[in-house]
Amino acid sequence: MEFLTYKFLQNAILASFLGGISCSLIGVFVITMEMPFLGVAMSHSAFAGAILGLLIGVNPFLMALIFCFFTAILIGPLSDRAEFNPDTAVGIIFSVMIGVAFLLLAMIPGPKTEALSLIWGSILTITRRDVVLMAIISGIVVLLITLFFKELQAIIFNREIARSVGIPERPIYYGILFLSGAVISANLNTIGGLLIFSLIINPAASAYQLTYNLKKMFLLSSCFGVFSCLLGLFFSSLFNMPAGAVIIISSSIIFLICLLFSPKKRVMKGNYE
């Protein structure tokens, strides 16, 4: 257990824990509200924003956050309009952002180690400051889900019905979009901009196979998220593998197992727990 006294490892374990929780909680919204496009667009905007931050010498997290906010403002109204398929909007935003990101990447002079780590993530090199930031964002996510659980449940069920019973659906929906932006920005240098999408989708998709209860789904999703992250950390520190890649592979394996053993495949009347 002596290795646990290493500061970088402590940071990495904390980051796995916090990243796993926050991403997989956001994932529950992405999966249940059928908006996987959101995660794709957000993660690439955050990525482009962070690289711009590195280029102009502004805090990459802050720039990622700003980019995410603008993406949310853009996606929100587009997905509200029936005449515009949100996937089309996201396809455009996604490709523009990835183009911008690589353009900016090419403009960074000298070695691009820091920028490249935003693509793949580097869980072993993150600082205590990063961990504190992740802790704050994860805390906010957990707090908001607890406080607004009943409204979120209604919106997950159906946005139009939530609005029709007098729930302030729009502000809460936009809150979800912004929150996912904040979570993605905070986790960018741990998991990496290209891989974070899977950490959002996979644990929640796995939990979705197992339960008909939303609270349990949040709980299971965060367990899967944390487990995948710790597994990623374990392999990356032991065998010098890229942590992000291991996280994605392990969370995908969890998903496959859940899919295979999903009780939802054989629905028995009267037994839905």
Next chain:
Amino acid sequence: MNPIIELEKVTISYRENVALKDISLKVFPGEFIVVAGPNGAGKTTLLTAINGLGKLLKGKVRVNGVIMSARTATYIRKITGYVPQVLRIDPRMPINVREAVMLGRYGRIGVLRRLSLRDEKVVDEAINLTKIRHLLTRPIGHLSGGELQKVSIARAISQEPQILLLDEPLSNLDISAQEDILRLIEEVHRSKNLTTLMVMHYLNLLPRSATRLILLKNGNLIFDGPLQEGLKEDILSHLYDCRVEVIKNEEGVLVRVKR
């Protein structure tokens, strides 16, 4: 008596199509109104004008004395129960029937507040009235069309509304379920003293409590009056652009295309 719903020259449009043109009408407390018309006539839009889900282009909507605006829409929605057309629900949706009924209360309760004992009681009453107690633990995605409609109605009742808006509640149901839901709607209307507007696609299964008929065509109001007066061959032939036959007897009304 003051009207509970008042539309003044209301126009609503989606993209370049005008969904409702210059509609004015008054609805009085306790009325049961059937809204009918061909596809795309603006029937659903009329309902969404009343609960503020549709965006007003011109005109004024007043519900329970309150003029509809971005600020007052939430209040109006809280006193208006809305049963939309049958929804497509993912069978894996992690929400059960009880939760789906309960969320009708959430608007009234308000954010950051929990359900009180009274809220629980109101929800329980709605569950009893709609006879869905045996379904409560079922996932919402596992219900039949008729069961889903009952849950929707229970959700609307648990809002303790003054107005009930129903959008084609009998569509996609088998004839027995249609009869079942129609009786339920009439019972709810009567026992809760509601003002009810019900959009209907077929005029063969009309609620006995309905007294007034509103007919819409291409966003225009072409008839608004007593139910029996509207069920005439010339009016309905003009409405549907084909020769319509109306057969009335003591059992009810049969409306069909003349062959």
